[in-house]
Amino acid sequence: MPENIQRFDRPAHRLLTLVGQKKRILIMCHNNPDPDSLAAAFALKSIFFQTIRRKSIIGYGGIVGREENRQLIKRLKIEITHISEIDFGKFSYICLVDSQPNTGNNALPKNILPDIVIDHHPLRKDTMKCKFYDVRPEYGSSSTILTEYLRELELSIDSKLATALFYGLKTDTFGLMRSKVKADLDAFNFLLSRLAPRTLSAIENPSIPKSYYLVFADAIENSIQYNDVIVSKMGRVNNPEIAAEMADFLLRMENVRWVLCMGEYQNNLVLSMRTSRRGWYAGKVAVRLMRGLGTGGGHEKAAGGKVDLNSLGPEERSRVTKKIIERFLKVVGAGGVQGKPLTATSTRRVPV
Ligand SMILES: [Mn+2]
Structure with a gap:
């Protein structure tokens, strides 16, 4: 029986053991992905690349509407693929970040249950059927969870990834105002010294159409x-x-x-x-x-x-x-x- 993975020590290690050497990995964001969803996917992609040398695909549904989010993708070079160009059957592993199955806010077809779910919304019944789920509703962002994974695995976090995760955490918690756990503050401090300040500023203050x-x-x-x-x-x-x-x-x-x-x-x-x-x-x-x-x-x-x-x-x-x-x-x-x-x-x- 799968269990909520956060109860275990070293969840990131357990995740990698489970994934093994899977060849084609899809990481799904939620629809109209926000910075937290994009950053979490970006971080998971980096984890798979740094550990098992797999280039995964980040998929999304809807559109990227906010100018800030477009700048985030452009300036940090986050490659994302719209679901209209995705053949779900071609993937041997499917991950879902910042969302859960059958919530109505992700574009996974109803008959596809993701293998991995990492999220900070309240836990849903369907999620408990997934092979691996790490759902922490008390956390301010999925970016916080992924920052912990990267640290647990002692992987490198370049300035692009740190900027993405910091922005994801910052926006989801309203600059920590909506945060309730120390883990958010720890991640915030950890990322702060690693991010690219000018890039972050450019993302946060884009020109906006009339x-x-x-x-x-x-x-x-x-x-x-x-x-x-x-x-x-x-x-x-x-x-x-x-x-x-x-x-x-x-x-x-x-x-x-x-x-x-x-x-x-x-x-x-x-x-x-x-x-x-x-x-x-x-x-x-x-x-x-x-x-x-x-x-x-x-x-x-x-x-x-x-x-x-x-x-x-x-x-x-x-x-x-x-x-x-x-x-x-x-x-x-x-x-x-x-x-x-x-x-x-x-x-x-x-x-x-
Ligand atoms: Mn979120």
Whole structure:
């Protein structure tokens, strides 16, 4: 019976023993991969190359939407392959990082169970059927786990890999703000002295297209505030990650504790949820909101979800959106609150 590998000493050694001399290895990120997913895959690829001299392939579904993430891939030369160019049958070993089977956020076909799962989301039932899984929900990032693997195996970590892992850890934990374990801080300190500071800065501060600002303007225009809760209906978006960016941005508003942003991307309703409230678990709230409608999940402070709109007409689509908003407001305690357009506030501060 496979067991959660983290209970054992030296998980990276166990992983390598299990992989042996497998020839063709695929490492899958989640859809629209974020820095943590990309860095974890990049690190696992480096582990296989440095130990068993195997060149593995990093696969992903969706698109790389954020300009920061595009820069990460470009500047650190992370080679990734879209699933449209991947023949899953050709691989003798499949790894999944920063995600788990049947979560709806990775592009692995339903009939393919990965051999290896390394993740920091809450453990799922299907994951327990995999040969090797190392799932640590208390960890701030998958990059933290992979940094530990590299250190355990005493492998070299060049500045590119250190920069990727540092950025993955930093973004997933909001600069350690969302971190709860010392392991994150240890990895942070370890990577800090090894990364390329100018490259990191270039990744974090890219030029951004004008369209991005227009989407933001639109989203703010279409936001409704219910006391400390904001719901934004963004309409059609040309990038599935923009809902998450908007949610992060809105949560920084003073006195706001919950944000839900929703947009339509390629016949999917994508939603992103954020909270700064303690004692709640956004990922669990997302699962509840999406029950019977689609898929959802996530972490303590950040979560997401997706509804397939393909078979739904315009009326059904708006009914689904309404239902999700209704459930959300009820769960976060704003059920009976009369919402006001965000831009209608009379307390707008105008600099003199
Ligand atoms: Mn992650």
